[in-house]
Structure formats: structure tokens, C-alpha cells
Amino acid sequence: MEAASIPWRPLGRILVEQGLLTSEELETALARQEKSGRRLGETIVECGFVSGPELSSALASQYGIELTTETGFGTGLRSEIQRRHESERRSVRPVLVEVAPLHAPDEAEPESEPATSESSLLAQLEEQWAKLAAAEALLAERELELTALVRERDRRRGQAVRFARRARRQNGHVEGHADELRRLEHVGDRLRAQVERLAADVRGCDEEIARLRHENEGLRDELAAAAALVAEHRELEHDPQAAPAEASSHLVFVQLADRYELVERDGPPPPRNAALELPELGNGALVVAGLRRSPLPGDMRPCVVAEPAGELRSS
Numbered sequence: 001m002e003a004a005s006i007p008w009r010p011l012g013r014i015l016v017e018q019g020l021l022t023s024e025e026l027e028t029a030l031a032r033q034e035k036s037g038r039r040l041g042e043t044i045v046e047c048g049f050v051s052g053p054e055l056s057s058a059l060a061s062q063y064g065i066e067l068t069t070e071t072g073f074g075t076g077l078r079s080e081i082q083r084r085h086e087s088e089r090r091s092v093r094p095v096l097v098e099v100a101p102l103h104a105p106d107e108a109e110p111e112s113e114p115a116t117s118e119s120s121l122l123a124q125l126e127e128q129w130a131k132l133a134a135a136e137a138l139l140a141e142r143e144l145e146l147t148a149l150v151r152e153r154d155r156r157r158g159q160a161v162r163f164a165r166r167a168r169r170q171n172g173h174v175e176g177h178a179d180e181l182r183r184l185e186h187v188g189d190r191l192r193a194q195v196e197r198l199a200a201d202v203r204g205c206d207e208e209i210a211r212l213r214h215e216n217e218g219l220r221d222e223l224a225a226a227a228a229l230v231a232e233h234r235e236l237e238h239d240p241q242a243a244p245a246e247a248s249s250h251l252v253f254v255q256l257a258d259r260y261e262l263v264e265r266d267g268p269p270p271p272r273n274a275a276l277e278l279p280e281l282g283n284g285a286l287v288v289a290g291l292r293r294s295p296l297p298g299d300m301r302p303c304v305v306a307e308p309a310g311e312l313r314s315s
Contacts, residue, residue, distance in 0.1 A: 011040055014058045015050060025049045041126060056125055063129045225297055251294050251303040254281060262295070262303075269302045276306050285309040 012030070015021035021029075021044065033043045041059065044050045050058070250269035254261040263278055269291055270276060276286040286306040294301045 009062060011058060011062055012044075014061055015044070015054075018054075018058060018061075020050050020054050020058065039126060059126060059129050063133055247302055250301055251296075251299075252276070252278065252306050253292075253295070253303050254278065254286065254306045256281075269304045275309070276304070278306070 012021065012026045016023060016026060025044075025047070029040060029044045029047055029049060032047065033040050036043065041055050045052060045055055247268050249264060249266050252261075252263040252265055254263065261281060263280070270288050272288050272290060274288045276288055278286060285308070287309045288304050289307045290305040292303045292305060293299075294303045
């Protein structure tokens with residue numbers, strides 16, 4: 001604190017150095033103070049050696065404070081008090097008395113004279129200066145605390161800025177993950193659509209397979225019937241007598257150059273190598289090449305296999 005760095009000086013010495021009080025007047029005031037036990041400033045003012053404003057300036061110098069009297073609140077009142085005190089000082093002649101050497105009193109005697117209003121004000125002023133010094137010390141402590149708080153505030157503000165930057169970076173990462181998640185969801189939607197299309201295709205394939213299986217079963221039945229017919233034809237070919245003799249009609253199977261013909265005829269079938277004529281075909285004479293069962297399903301009539309006569313002779 002600024003006031004604490006100024007060395008302490010007695011009030012009487014300050015007044016003497018400022019030329020407001022002589023050494024003899026100081027000794028007189030000290031002698032009266034020793035008897036009354038009152039403050040030195042009050043005693044000096046009561047003796048008329050120094051005015052109240054001059055004492056205030058000296059007290060301000062003692063506490064290291066510059067007191068301005070030219071401007072500010074109460075300037076006119078202070079000047080009027082100083083003017084009146086100067087006039088009273090000129091009208092009152094101080095009486096000098098010899099006193100014993102100064103020594104510290106063991107116990108101050110109580111003052112019997114009533115204190116004047118100005119001396120009371122000076123006493124209050126000294127107390128106010130002491131309070132002001134204490135307030136300045138407290139203010140210095142508060143300034144140190146305020147500086148520490150400002151530093152702490154700046155540190156917290158820096159932490160807040162760093163946290164905000166970190167939060168923005170984390171928000172950026174979260175937004176990036178959100179974009180990636182939306183992209184994956186879009187890919188998932190496309191894959192689900194493809195799976196649905198594939199499932200529909202699979203259902204169509206299953207239906208086609210079922211249809212083909214049904215057709216295959218029909219073809220298998222037809223193949224079994226054809227195999228049975230072939231077996232019967234082979235049996236008749238090896239044993240022509242197996243055909244029923246009492247057949248009232250028979251079939252003639254003719255293999256022509258460009259087609260096959262199956263013709264129904266009445267009566268029993270002719271024997272093998274017998275001549276056969278079929279005028280409705282217009283191909284000339286035919287020869288019986290073999291005898292088989294009817295290729296028609298459920299038809300038990302015999303079937304004669306006929307060939308042109310020239311082909312049979314050449315073979």
C-alpha cells in the first residue's frame with residue numbers, strides 16, 4: 001500500500017518543518033498535552049498556534065496523503081474557517097512559559113476543560129485518517145484478491161474456450177457419423193429392395209419348377225405308356241400268334257417317304273410277307289413287314305406294319 005511505504009514522522013516535527021509552528025510553541029503545546037492528556041493536535045489548535053485547516057494538511061502529510069484545498073467539495077467552508085482562525089490568532093498573543101524537559105507521562109490526567117467544537121473535529125479527523133489508512137490497507141488486500149479473481153476468471157474463460165472447441169470437434173465427428181449412418185441406411189434400403197425382388201424371382205422360379213415337375217410327371221406317364229407299348233410291339237414281333245385270332249379289325253401302320261399313316265381295316269390282320277393294297281394311300285402294292293399291338297392307348301387290336309413292296313424285296 002502507498003501510505004505504508006512512507007516513514008512515520010511526529011506531528012510536531014511536520015508542523016515545524018512546514019513553518020507553521022516554532023520550537024518554543026511546540027514545547028509549550030507538549031507541556032500542556034502532558035498535563036491534559038489530550039491529543040497534540042487538539043492542544044496546538046487550542047493554544048492558537050495552528051489553524052484547523054493547517055493541522056488537517058499536516059495530518060494528511062503524516063499519513064502520506066495529498067490534501068487539495070483549492071478545488072472540490074467544501075472549499076469555501078475550509079477557506080472561511082482558515083480565515084477566521086488567522087484573525088483570531090492575530091488578536092490573541094500566545095504566552096510562553098518555561099516547562100520541564102519532556103518525558104513520557106505515566107498516566108494522563110483527565111481534562112477538566114470542555115473541548116471546543118473545532119478540537120473535537122480535529123480529533124475526529126485524526127480518527128478518520130487512521131480509518132482511511134486501514135481502509136487503504138484493506139483496499140490493497142481487496143485489489144490483490146480482485147487480481148487473483150481476474151486471473152482465475154481468465155483461466156476459466158480459457159478452459160471454457162478449449163471445452164467449446166473440443167465440443168465443436170466432437171459435434172463434427174458426430175455429424176460425420178450421422179452422415180455415414182444415413183448412407184448405410186440408404187444402402188440397406190436398396191439391399192432390402194433387391195432382396196424383395198430376388199424373393200419375387202425365387203417365388204416365380206418355384207412356380208415354374210412346380211409347373212415343370214407337373215409336366216414332367218405327365219411326360220413320365222406318357223413315357224411309361226410308350227415303353228409298355230414298345231414292349232407289347234416287341235412281344236408281338238417275336239410272337240405274332242400272340243395277337244388274338246378273333247380280332248374283327250386291325251390297324252395298318254405305313255411308313256412312307258414323307259410321312260406316317262395309320263389306317264383301320266376290317267377283319268383279322270394278314271400274315272407276315274403277305275401282299276397288301278391300300279388304294280386310299282395311292283402308293284401301290286404293300287407288303288406286311290410285321291405285326292404289333294395298336295399304338296393307341298387302350299386299343300387291343302393288332303397293328304400290321306406295312307412297307308412298299310419294292311423296299312421289302314430290296315432289303
